[in-house]
Amino acid sequence: MKLNGAQILWECLVREGVDVVFGITGGAIMPVYHELPNYPVRHVTMRHEQAAAHAADGYARATGKVGVCMSTSGPGATNLVTGIATAAMDSSPIVAITGQVSTSVLGSDSFQETDITGITMPITKHNYLVTDIGDLARAVKEAFYIASSGRPGPVLIDIAKDVQLAETEFEYPAEVNLPGFKPHLHGNARQIRQAALMINQAKEPLLIAGRGIIISRASAELRELAEKAQIPVVTTLLGKSSLPETHPLCLGMGGMHGEAFTNYALQTADLIVGIGTRFDDRLTSTAETFAPKAKVIHIDIDPAEIGKRVRVDLPIVGDARNVLSQLLPLVESGGHPDWIERIEEWRAEARARDVVWQESDALLPQYVIRSIWEVTKGDALMVSDVGQNQMWEAQYYLHQRPCSLISSGGLGTMGFAVPAAIGAAVGCPERDVWVVAGDGGFQMTCQELATIVQEGLPIKINLLNNGYLGMVRQWQEFFFQKNYSGTPISGPDFAKFAQAYGIHGITVEKRGEVTEALRQAQAMDAPVLIDFRIEREHNVLPMVPSGEPIDKMIRRPAVRH
Amino acid sequence: MSTGPQSETYSRRTLVALMEDKPGVLSNVSNLFRRRNYNIESLTVGHSETPGISRMTVVVNANDAVVEQVIKQLHKLISVTKVTDITDDVAVIRELALIKVHCTSSTRGEIKQLVDIFRAQIIDVSPESMTVEITGTEDKVDSLVNMLRPFGLKEMARTGRVAMSRGATNTNDSD
Numbered sequence: 158m159k160l161n162g163a164q165i166l167w168e169c170l171v172r173e174g175v176d177v178v179f180g181i182t183g184g185a186i187m188p189v190y191h192e193l194p195n196y197p198v199r200h201v202t203m204r205h206e207q208a209a210a211h212a213a214d215g216y217a218r219a220t221g222k223v224g225v226c227m228s229t230s231g232p233g234a235t236n237l238v239t240g241i242a243t244a245a246m247d248s249s250p251i252v253a254i255t256g257q258v259s260t261s262v263l264g265s266d267s268f269q270e271t272d273i274t275g276i277t278m279p280i281t282k283h284n285y286l287v288t289d290i291g292d293l294a295r296a297v298k299e300a301f302y303i304a305s306s307g308r309p310g311p312v313l314i315d316i317a318k319d320v321q322l323a324e325t326e327f328e329y330p331a332e333v334n335l336p337g338f339k340p341h342l343h344g345n346a347r348q349i350r351q352a353a354l355m356i357n358q359a360k361e362p363l364l365i366a367g368r369g370i371i372i373s374r375a376s377a378e379l380r381e382l383a384e385k386a387q388i389p390v391v392t393t394l395l396g397k398s399s400l401p402e403t404h405p406l407c408l409g410m411g412g413m414h415g416e417a418f419t420n421y422a423l424q425t426a427d428l429i430v431g432i433g434t435r436f437d438d439r440l441t442s443t444a445e446t447f448a449p450k451a452k453v454i455h456i457d458i459d460p461a462e463i464g465k466r467v468r469v470d471l472p473i474v475g476d477a478r479n480v481l482s483q484l485l486p487l488v489e490s491g492g493h494p495d496w497i498e499r500i501e502e503w504r505a506e507a508r509a510r511d512v513v514w515q516e517s518d519a520l521l522p523q524y525v526i527r528s529i530w531e532v533t534k535g536d537a538l539m540v541s542d543v544g545q546n547q548m549w550e551a552q553y554y555l556h557q558r559p560c561s562l563i564s565s566g567g568l569g570t571m572g573f574a575v576p577a578a579i580g581a582a583v584g585c586p587e588r589d590v591w592v593v594a595g596d597g598g599f600q601m602t603c604q605e606l607a608t609i610v611q612e613g614l615p616i617k618i619n620l621l622n623n624g625y626l627g628m629v630r631q632w633q634e635f636f637f638q639k640n641y642s643g644t645p646i647s648g649p650d651f652a653k654f655a656q657a658y659g660i661h662g663i664t665v666e667k668r669g670e671v672t673e674a675l676r677q678a679q680a681m682d683a684p685v686l687i688d689f690r691i692e693r694e695h696n697v698l699p700m701v702p703s704g705e706p707i708d709k710m711i712r713r714p715a716v717r718h
Numbered sequence: 719m720s721t722g723p724q725s726e727t728y729s730r731r732t733l734v735a736l737m738e739d740k741p742g743v744l745s746n747v748s749n750l751f752r753r754r755n756y757n758i759e760s761l762t763v764g765h766s767e768t769p770g771i772s773r774m775t776v777v778v779n780a781n782d783a784v785v786e787q788v789i790k791q792l793h794k795l796i797s798v799t800k801v802t803d804i805t806d807d808v809a810v811i812r813e814l815a816l817i818k819v820h821c822t823s824s825t826r827g828e829i830k831q832l833v834d835i836f837r838a839q840i841i842d843v844s845p846e847s848m849t850v851e852i853t854g855t856e857d858k859v860d861s862l863v864n865m866l867r868p869f870g871l872k873e874m875a876r877t878g879r880v881a882m883s884r885g886a887t888n889t890n891d892s893d
Binding site for chain 1: 786
């Protein structure tokens with residue numbers, strides 16, 4: 158069957174299971190859009206290509222499928238860059254498809270021409286510039302395989318316009334032949350036996366669950382291991398919800414803004430088993446100071462992450478779920494009651510300082526997050542932006558279901574939340590999608606309110622509005638003598654702004670109004686935006702200053718009696 | 719995978735990498751070295767014995783931990799199919815240099831003597847210069863360059879190290 162490039166592209170996408178694409182059309186990709194109505198694929202027209210990439214990313218994180226975004230050449234393609242880099246840092250499987258100028262003018266600085274394959278080389282697992290129609294089907298097949306296999310990540314396919322219009326016999330390759338790409342999925346038996354031995358002998362063991370547990374869908378195996386051997390579990394930000402956060406063995410997030418008792422546990426442990434985490438600096442602070450007493454077992458699907466930051470005593474390359482399954486039968490049932498008791502004492506002391514439990518009239522951001530948690534019963538699909546709002550969500554929303562937090566961890570991209578929530582809501586229409594964002598990040602991608610209305614997505618947007626780039630202001634308060642340079646920001650009346658788009662907007666200025674507003678939002682089968690006018694200069698605590706070991710925190714003040 | 723103690727000392731390591739012979743692959747590799755701040759002393763690439771596969775020889779100044787990362791990060795590139803560290807292997811190491819040296823009728827004889835001593839070749843002559851071609855280990859090439867330098871080097875092109883393990887096995891068949 159003779160088809161043109163645009164048709165071949167859609168044929169391939171459908172065969173890869175794609176049923177939705179997030180994008181914005183333009184000159185160099187018009188042939189592709191011309192064929193779109195002939196295929197059973199939903200197109201979500203975004204308002205900025207950065208949002209299209211974030212939406213594909215949010216879709217991928219929520220569903221586990223490869224997310225697809227699409228843009229034209231030149232500025233359309235370069236607008237995707239931030240979103241692609243975000244997906245790369247958090248190992249999210251997306252395929253970005255960009256139009257490119259015709260091969261006849263390629264390389265001559267044509268209208269809307271950029272070298273997007275050159276630009277995205279460092280931030281994609283691989284990319285393709287298709288200049289021959291014979292290469293197109295294979296490029297798409299390989300792209301999806303690469304994006305979703307091993308450690309997931311973004312792949313970009315740049316398709317010249319004349320290729321979109323050229324015709325050839327369509328044949329979809331049956332197999333992928335990539336000699337340079339062979340992910341290693343099962344752990345080495347000898348290393349697993351060694352790991353079991355170390356676990357069985359440890360007196361103060363900890364598990365660290367990272368995003369790899371979520372990607373691998375290994376929550377059940379993680380829970381079984383933790384319960385069988387009675388080992389407490391620390392999570393990274395993106396590992397949150399690996400274990401239900403109300404589980405007695407769950408210590409929550411560790412690191413720069415982790416709870417004090419979690420960080421004390423990390424620095425005291427004699428064995429740390431890191432699963433699907435890359436031991437990044439938000440968790441460990443300076444690598445040399447991290448977990449000084451512990452032997453480290455590192456289980457990860459990407460061999461390059463093992464030994465990259467912290468010294469590893471036992472490496473195991475493999476998929477988290479496979480390795481945990483191989484490990485479970487060899488680990489003895491056990492208990493470390495003294496160790497757990499010590500951690501619980503630290504936990505009780507930390508809890509006493511926590512402002513959320515204290516009487517107050519102030520509209521505190523922690524109280525807002527806690528209230529969202531209560532109203533949604535810990536079961537929402539939470540999408541957080543970046544900064545203080547992200548950290549408060551991490552501290553106060555106790556997730557019950559695996560894979561229920563979507564946030565930009567590695568790149569820390571402000572403006573990620575709203576478009577990612579669009580992707581998540583489209584991919585999981587049965588879930589309640591709740592966004593937590595600050596007024597700063599929200600204003601970076603707020604044009605997507607139009608997309609929310611056009612697509613009819615009942616997303617609830619909760620703005621923690623303090624008129625600042627809050628996290629930077631906090632650093633300026635602690636480390637730059639309160640020199641608030643560049644951090645005060647103005648904004649619109651956000652409820653009115655939302656209403657202008659046709660979204661119900663609520664303004665909350667008093668603590669007493671919080672729960673009512675949240676219940677109102679929840680009851681509506683429509684998008685809602687709530688502008689919480691929170692205490693302006695409030696800080697995320699505890700905080701580990703740069704370069705300090707993680708047990709040397711600036712802590713919440715002790716409560717005076 | 720290393721589990722024992724690693725050497726902290728920095729030294730020259732020789733890596734041989736095989737990769738797809740396609741546009742952009744070399745750029746991808748050199749970009750990798752740049753953005754991860756690896757200290758590359760030399761890099762040379764050309765056809766291998768397999769059609770469609772290029773062979774790259776890289777000399778990197780690194781300790782054990784860094785060279786392990788270099789190899790693993792190279793493996794992450796989809797277009798790279800194999801990477802081998804041959805630093806500790808018994809290997810043949812060669813480099814080629816073309817050296818254009820200034821000469822006069824009075825110095826030409828002395829230069830020719832040096833060229834003969836090093837078993838190099840004179841491949842071009844002009845009234846004021848001679849171009850010398852030499853292949854050998856880096857030390858041998860360095861020595862000739864140093865001996866010729868007092869005469870005045872007009873131009874020099876060096877390929878960097880190319881290496882291959884001795885014996886019957888293919889350098890890249892290690893596992």
